[in-house]
Amino acid sequence: MSDLRTPRVLMCPPDHYKIDYEINPWMNRSVGTDPAQSKTQWWALHDAIQSLGAQVERMRPISGLPDMVFTANAGLVYRDIFVSSRFRYGVRQGETPHFNQWASVHGFDLINPPPGHDFEGAGDALFVGDTLYGGYGFRSKAKSHLWVGQLLNVEVLPLELVDPRYYHLDTCFCPLDASSAIYYPGAFDEYGRSVLRERIPRLIEVSPEEAVSFSCNAVVIGRTVLLNAGAPKLAQSLREAGFQVIGLPLTEFIKAGGSAKCLTLRLDGEEAAAWRRAPEVVESTA
Numbered sequence: 001m002s003d004l005r006t007p008r009v010l011m012c013p014p015d016h017y018k019i020d021y022e023i024n025p026w027m028n029r030s031v032g033t034d035p036a037q038s039k040t041q042w043w044a045l046h047d048a049i050q051s052l053g054a055q056v057e058r059m060r061p062i063s064g065l066p067d068m069v070f071t072a073n074a075g076l077v078y079r080d081i082f083v084s085s086r087f088r089y090g091v092r093q094g095e096t097p098h099f100n101q102w103a104s105v106h107g108f109d110l111i112n113p114p115p116g117h118d119f120e121g122a123g124d125a126l127f128v129g130d131t132l133y134g135g136y137g138f139r140s141k142a143k144s145h146l147w148v149g150q151l152l153n154v155e156v157l158p159l160e161l162v163d164p165r166y167y168h169l170d171t172c173f174c175p176l177d178a179s180s181a182i183y184y185p186g187a188f189d190e191y192g193r194s195v196l197r198e199r200i201p202r203l204i205e206v207s208p209e210e211a212v213s214f215s216c217n218a219v220v221i222g223r224t225v226l227l228n229a230g231a232p233k234l235a236q237s238l239r240e241a242g243f244q245v246i247g248l249p250l251t252e253f254i255k256a257g258g259s260a261k262c263l264t265l266r267l268d269g270e271e272a273a274a275w276r277r278a279p280e281v282v283e284s285t286a
């Protein structure tokens with residue numbers, strides 16, 4: 001179905017984005033958001049992604065579902081399979097029918113996790129090479145990642161997240177290519193840190209002061225990394241590793257606990273996913 005030569009990204013405009021509830025340490029209803037600034041920042045990210053040759057597809061935002069803007073949590077894409085999310089919190093569960101309908105209309109084989117399997121899509125499940133790394137503890141469950149691994153017939157390494165500020169894997173870990181990633185060590189327990197060090201040849205460590213600005217929550221298009229502005233040390237490390245860096249102000253979305261990666265869902269496979277470079281037909285076992 002998909003053309004893996006052209007990066008494809010799903011985004012949802014922030015027409016209804018605001019802080020209506022508090023489900024992570026970043027959200028504060030008394031602070032709120034600036035609607036005009038949110039749209040300016042979102043469109044700047046949208047246009048920057050397009051400028052890199054990616055095709056951006058836009059979901060229709062739905063009133064009453066303010067976090068639909070964070071499309072990374074909609075599900076996990078693997079070839080032509082869309083593994084839908086099963087959100088932990090009821091306030092986000094209303095997003096699922098809309099994302100599922102979009103995936104079905106666009107030709108994906110839609111699969112829903114079984115009851116009791118909290119799973120928040122590409123927010124907590126990221127490929128590095130042939131291996132799927134799954135964050136658990138705050139939103140997704142370890143057993144859900146193992147279920148996904150069995151479904152897709154891929155190796156899964158669940159990683160426990162221990163700092164509630166980094167409640168999704170993509171807030172503290174970003175694969176760059178099949179052998180490289182950036183990460184914030186303080187978000188993981190010692191076992192998780194040891195797994196990452198043993199399995200990923202090149203890890204770029206992010207400092208606590210830059211991790212808190214969501215610098216790990218980045219979008220990778222080819223050899224360009226788009227991330228929230230204000231992480232000069234990480235930007236320098238990325239350039240030394242051979243990447244170009246685009247820093248963008250995404251402060252309005254950090255208020256809700258998200259940044260560049262949260263605002264995007266890669267439809268053709270992340271740059272770090274080995275399957276993106278070796279397309280083949282995979283039959284569902286569901």
